[in-house]
Amino acid sequence: QPCACGRSGMKSYFLCRECLMSRPECKKCFLEHHAKSLFFHWAYEWDVKNGYFVKKDVSAIELGCSRDPNNNPVQLIVAEPNGVHSTLVRYCRCASAPDRWDQLFQADMFPATLESPGTAFTFDCLRRFDIHTKTSRKNAYDYCLYLQRITDNMFPGNISDVYDNFLVIARVWQTLMIEKWLGQGHGIDEELPDRPKGNVIPYCPICCEQGVNMEQGWEHSPYVLSHLHQSRKTIDGNFQANRYSKNADPDDHSFFNGRSFFPSKEEVDEYERTVPQLQSFKHKADCGWIKAIAKQNSKKFRGMDITGIINRQCDHVFVEASANMTAGERYATTDLCQAKAEGLRRVKPGQKSHDKVVSYDAMCAYCVNFKKRFQKYFPHLYEDIKSTRVCIPLVHVQNHADICMYLYASVYKPCVGRFIGETAEMLWPELNQIGGATRQMTPGRREDTIIFHMTYWNFRKQNNTATTLYNDLVAAIQLYRDHRDHFLGVCEALGREKVDEYNVLDRSPEIDPKNKKVFKSVYAHDQSKGLPLVVCLTNSAHLFLAPSRDQLLDTLKHSTETKQCGPTELSIGEIVTFIMEGITIQEEQRPLRRKVAAVKSRKTRDMAADRCEMEKLEKERKKLEDRITTWREAQATFMPGCWEHVAKSHASNPENEKLFLPSDFGAGDRVRLGLESLAEEEARLREAHGIDLIARLQYICQIISALNDRKVIHTRGQDQHTKSSKLLKTQQDLRMARLADYNRNRKALDHLGKLDEDYFPFLTTQDTYRKSSELKRRIGDSRALDGRLWTAGARLTTTEEAGPSTKRVLLDRGEDVSPGMRILLSQFLNLIAVCSCRDSELSEAKYVFFRLSLLNYFLNILSANRHAPMVSPRKLKQSKGKGKALEELAEEEAEEPLDEVEDGKLWRVRPKAGFSQEEMDAFMEESECCFRLLLSACEA
Numbered sequence: 001q002p003c004a005c006g007r008s009g010m011k012s013y014f015l016c017r018e019c020l021m022s023r024p025e026c027k028k029c030f031l032e033h034h035a036k037s038l039f040f041h042w043a044y045e046w047d048v049k050n051g052y053f054v055k056k057d058v059s060a061i062e063l064g065c066s067r068d069p070n071n072n073p074v075q076l077i078v079a080e081p082n083g084v085h086s087t088l089v090r091y092c093r094c095a096s097a098p099d100r101w102d103q104l105f106q107a108d109m110f111p112a113t114l115e116s117p118g119t120a121f122t123f124d125c126l127r128r129f130d131i132h133t134k135t136s137r138k139n140a141y142d143y144c145l146y147l148q149r150i151t152d153n154m155f156p157g158n159i160s161d162v163y164d165n166f167l168v169i170a171r172v173w174q175t176l177m178i179e180k181w182l183g184q185g186h187g188i189d190e191e192l193p194d195r196p197k198g199n200v201i202p203y204c205p206i207c208c209e210q211g212v213n214m215e216q217g218w219e220h221s222p223y224v225l226s227h228l229h230q231s232r233k234t235i236d237g238n239f240q241a242n243r244y245s246k247n248a249d250p251d252d253h254s255f256f257n258g259r260s261f262f263p264s265k266e267e268v269d270e271y272e273r274t275v276p277q278l279q280s281f282k283h284k285a286d287c288g289w290i291k292a293i294a295k296q297n298s299k300k301f302r303g304m305d306i307t308g309i310i311n312r313q314c315d316h317v318f319v320e321a322s323a324n325m326t327a328g329e330r331y332a333t334t335d336l337c338q339a340k341a342e343g344l345r346r347v348k349p350g351q352k353s354h355d356k357v358v359s360y361d362a363m364c365a366y367c368v369n370f371k372k373r374f375q376k377y378f379p380h381l382y383e384d385i386k387s388t389r390v391c392i393p394l395v396h397v398q399n400h401a402d403i404c405m406y407l408y409a410s411v412y413k414p415c416v417g418r419f420i421g422e423t424a425e426m427l428w429p430e431l432n433q434i435g436g437a438t439r440q441m442t443p444g445r446r447e448d449t450i451i452f453h454m455t456y457w458n459f460r461k462q463n464n465t466a467t468t469l470y471n472d473l474v475a476a477i478q479l480y481r482d483h484r485d486h487f488l489g490v491c492e493a494l495g496r497e498k499v500d501e502y503n504v505l506d507r508s509p510e511i512d513p514k515n516k517k518v519f520k521s522v523y524a525h526d527q528s529k530g531l532p533l534v535v536c537l538t539n540s541a542h543l544f545l546a547p548s549r550d551q552l553l554d555t556l557k558h559s560t561e562t563k564q565c566g567p568t569e570l571s572i573g574e575i576v577t578f579i580m581e582g583i584t585i586q587e588e589q590r591p592l593r594r595k596v597a598a599v600k601s602r603k604t605r606d607m608a609a610d611r612c613e614m615e616k617l618e619k620e621r622k623k624l625e626d627r628i629t630t631w632r633e634a635q636a637t638f639m640p641g642c643w644e645h646v647a648k649s650h651a652s653n654p655e656n657e658k659l660f661l662p663s664d665f666g667a668g669d670r671v672r673l674g675l676e677s678l679a680e681e682e683a684r685l686r687e688a689h690g691i692d693l694i695a696r697l698q699y700i701c702q703i704i705s706a707l708n709d710r711k712v713i714h715t716r717g718q719d720q721h722t723k724s725s726k727l728l729k730t731q732q733d734l735r736m737a738r739l740a741d742y743n744r745n746r747k748a749l750d751h752l753g754k755l756d757e758d759y760f761p762f763l764t765t766q767d768t769y770r771k772s773s774e775l776k777r778r779i780g781d782s783r784a785l786d787g788r789l790w791t792a793g794a795r796l797t798t799t800e801e802a803g804p805s806t807k808r809v810l811l812d813r814g815e816d817v818s819p820g821m822r823i824l825l826s827q828f829l830n831l832i833a834v835c836s837c838r839d840s841e842l843s844e845a846k847y848v849f850f851r852l853s854l855l856n857y858f859l860n861i862l863s864a865n866r867h868a869p870m871v872s873p874r875k876l877k878q879s880k881g882k883g884k885a886l887e888e889l890a891e892e893e894a895e896e897p898l899d900e901v902e903d904g905k906l907w908r909v910r911p912k913a914g915f916s917q918e919e920m921d922a923f924m925e926e927s928e929c930c931f932r933l934l935l936s937a938c939e940a
Contacts, residue, residue, distance in 0.1 A: 003025050004029075005029050007028065010028065011026060013045055014030040014045055015043075015044040015053060016033075016042070016043065016044070018041045018042065019033070019041065039087075040058070040078065040085055041058070041082070044056070057086060057087050058085075058087060071091075072090075073088035073090045074089050074090070075089075076088070076117070077120070077162065079122065079162050080122045080124065081124055081128050083151030084159050091103055099114075100116070101114045101117055104117060108122060108123040109121065109123070110123065110172075112165035112168070119160075121162070121165075125147075126169065126173040129143050129170055130177065134456040137433040137434050139437050144163040144166050147162070148161070171448055174452050175448065178260075178452070181459075182200045194211055194345075194348070195344065196259075199344070200259050201260055201261060201344065201455075201458075203318070203344070204314045204316050204458075206316050206469070207318070208230065208354050210347070218354070227415045229355060230355040230356070231314065231357070232315040232356075232357045232358075232416070232419045232421075233313065233314055233320070233356070233357070233359065234423055234424035235310065235312050235313075235334060235337070235338070235359065235360040236310070236311060236360070237309070238308050238432070239307060240308065241308050241309045241432075241435055241438060241439075242306055242307050242308050242439050243305060243439050244303055245305040248443060253265055253443070254447040254448050254451070255444070255448055256448065261321055261322040261340075261454055262450075263323065263340050287365065287404055301328070304439075305326070306443075306446075307325050307326060307327055307328060308324075308325045309324055309325060309450065310322065310323050311337070311424060312340075312341040313424050315419060315421075317423045317457075318458050318461055319427065319454045320340075321341035322337060322450070322454070323337035323340065329362070331362075331366050331373075332373075334360070335374065338374075338385070339374070342378075342384050342385060346384065347384050353383070353384060355387070355389070356385070356387065356389065357388070357391060357410070357419060359390075359391050360390070361392060361396040363390045363408055364408055366390075370385075371385065371388075389413060390408065391408045391413055391419070391421060393421035393422045394409060394410065394411070394420050394422065395420075395422050395779055402524075405777060406509045406524055407511075409777060412507070412509075412521075418479075430453070434449065438450060482785060505522045507522055509521035552688040557573040557576065558573060559571065559573055560572075563677040565637075565674070565677055565678060568637060572681070574638075575638065575677065576685065578631075578634050579661070582631060583689075585624070585659060586659060586661070588627075589624065592617070592620055592621070592655040593656065596655065599614070621654050624654045624655065628657060628659070638678065639660070639678065641672075641673035641674055641675075642665070642673050642675070661682060662675045662678045662752065663679070663682055663748040663752050665751075679752050682752060686749050689745055690742065690746065693741055694742065697735065697739065700731055701735060701768045701770055702770065703731050704731050704732060705770055707728045707731065711724045735765075736765070739763055739765065739768070743762060766787060
């Protein structure tokens with residue numbers, strides 16, 4: 001068809017399929033539309049003879065202003081994202097014209113050579129490859145194959161192969177882009193004079209850097225706020241980023257030459273000559289994890305001159321430095337990586353260094369001579385690292401010796417916060433994808449390729465910094481509230497005496513000089529006294545905060561005070577004796593009902609056994625009936641107004657007879673019947689009984705925890721599993737029974753109108769969860785708090801000064817933990833003035849108090865949310881049947897829990913042969929010190 005331009009004789013034979021909504025047009029129209037900037041679009045010319053479009057290249061590119069007819073075009077192969085073009089280029093030949101390679105640069109094309117370039121790559125092609133290789137790990141070979149295939153997918157062999165030139169140009173392009181992005185072409189070194197000159201490392205914008213992101217006067221902050229000015233680093237090695245020992249160009253070195261993550265070749269060669277440890281790898285280690293590292297099979301390193309890399313990153317996962325490993329993860333190589341990273345942020349002479357914490361999976365052996373080696377081989381960096389604290393990542397430390405947990409776990413380091421230390425592993429899955437390619441490269445190209453990907457990794461991390469920090473801050477605030485409420489609740493539950501006793505304990509672990517595997521720590525049981533069979537809470541806080549029921553009853557029996565009971569005035573002693581007898585009868589009725597139900601539900605019938613069992617039950621019924629009759633006679637004196645209710649009661653058996661205690665009546669009926677005095681005394685007894693039940697539950701739950709631990713560690717074989725499972729089932733049933741007793745007692749208090757919801761919360765099986773005090777800290781323990789059972793009995797009240805949480809703990813009745821804001825600010829100023837270092841005269845308790853009070857104040861400003869979530873314990877597996885059974889036990893009088901096993905007899909610790917009395921006393925003393933472990937776990 002004729003072209004729409006209307007030119008005479010011009011047919012619409014040309015089509016561009018890359019232009020949006022294009023239509024066939026004539027040759028002149030096509031060239032007019034594509035001559036300025038779209039000359040790399042493919043031209044599809046209609047073949048009149050064969051009747052189809054033929055793909056062709058635009059034949060000439062004008063790069064200059066010359067219109068000299070003698071300026072003949074030159075052949076040029078151009079790689080563009082839509083394929084490889086074989087085109088003609090006419091260069092400018094004016095007297096002031098730049099060189100040909102410069103003209104190509106000005107046209108956004110990168111020439112493969114400087115003299116008479118015959119191949120060029122467009123900037124868009126190089127830019128797209130840069131993104132592809134860093135995001136999808138596409139290598140240069142596959143990208144060049146893509147260019148050939150997209151040019152002619154049927155006959156790709158007919159297309160020019162640009163792979164060899166592309167390898168060099170892509171590497172140069174990526175290097176130049178890093179130089180430009182990181183400011184080396186814009187005088188960045190003049191703006192940041194404290195950084196190494198010429199470095200092209202993307203710095204973490206969050207980590208502390210003096211003169212950049214640290215406020216003035218930070219060095220005057222007290223030690224308890226050192227985490228606000230702290231750098232946390234992680235170190236880890238990767239054996240996938242290795243390199244085969246093969247012939248390579250000896251002159252191929254990294255383009256960065258020590259200005260990026262890797263040290264320069266000259267620095268490495270000099271270091272290898274001076275450090276003997278690189279030539280030998282022999283050290284003695286007591287930790288099993290370190291022994292495993294030392295005994296790595298050297299055969300897997302056969303044929304490799306570089307066995308991997310070791311990285312140092314910050315806790316925000318920004319890579320700071322890398323070093324090549326040879327024949328394993330040697331400490332001298334780690335030192336070189338550390339030195340490279342420390343050189344990025346130097347401390348000027350006379351300046352105070354901020355707090356630094358370094359995490360490494362082999363830290364227990366690495367740190368022994370770490371600072372001595374730096375003092376010898378890197379003396380210019382010794383001042384920067386001499387105060388560095390060390391730890392082991394929280395996942396790796398699980399596989400170390402037990403002592404490593406308490407010496408190097410970050411959770412037991414003061415003012416470190418939630419430093420997991422495992423973030424160094426996050427880069428490896430990304431970097432491992434290019435391991436198959438880099439192990440075949442020359443040394444220089446391999447380093448540059450790894451640098452390209454690490455630089456892009458840091459760039460991506462910087463893009464997400466703001467969102468990540470915000471989410472972490474919100475989560476940290478909420479987690480702090482949960483832990484603060486739980487910690488203060490445990491302090492209240494244990495009592496002032498135990499808290500004061502704990503505050504004076506040294507948090508640092510002590511190693512036995514005679515046996516380095518034996519240690520003492522406030523966070524673990526004393527190993528020198530043996531591991532307790534059962535950690536008991538006989539000295540539980542509740543026994544200090546309130547008397548037990550028996551103690552209260554004994555005290556009230558001797559009281560001379562009197563109260564009016566109907567027409568009669570009776571002494572307090574007589575009233576509580578009467579009420580206590582009624583409560584005791586109720587407690588005897590429930591096991592008897594359970595026994596009767598068990599006999600009736602038997603599937604197999606043995607007439608003789610049933611007859612014997614029924615005779616026993618009848619004797620128990622007769623005994624209980626006589627006791628109820630005697631109590632009824634006293635009830636006529638103490639509760640004369642309720643006799644009409646007793647007369648209407650029709651119970652065929654004594655175990656089902658309702659006693660009509662004050663808690664069995666509503667508030668209105670108690671007033672009408674004159675039972676207020678009796679109700680007050682019953683409430684006092686039931687409150688004391690609630691405290692007893694909490695202590696019993698805690699004791700039972702610790703038995704269950706100990707049995708679970710020992711079943712996993714020691715039980716082997718079917719017979720042992722059967723016995724241990726039976727013991728465990730017995731205690732679990734007893735726990736459900738005590739829970740039902742507690743909730744039933746709580747319900748009676750509610751009927752009496754004396755229930756304190758905070759002091760006696762409703763408890764379920766999940767609320768009895770407790771982290772083991774005998775096992776090492778596990779992953780996720782910081783997210784799993786102990787159940788409400790372990791803070792039940794603590795007086796929690798809502799106050800305005802407490803901060804955003806809903807509950808506030810008062811350690812002494814009526815005495816607030818936190819004083820007014822004026823006192824808080826006064827103490828804050830005093831701390832800044834007199835305790836800028838740890839060697840202050842202030843006690844550890846004051847540090848803890850100040851930290852809690854100040855955080856309360858700051859969090860009150862940060863958030864207006866005043867609702868703390870419910871405790872979410874670790875995965876607690878329980879069947880629906882258990883939950884339903886517990887609910888039935890608590891709510892229905894007809895169902896009854898198992899018989900109570902007397903506390904302290906079944907589980908009494910018996911001396912083994914060969915144990916002296918002094919050793920057993922020490923053993924029992926350690927068992928009774930679980931308050932220390934409970935507080936330690938909360939504090940950590």
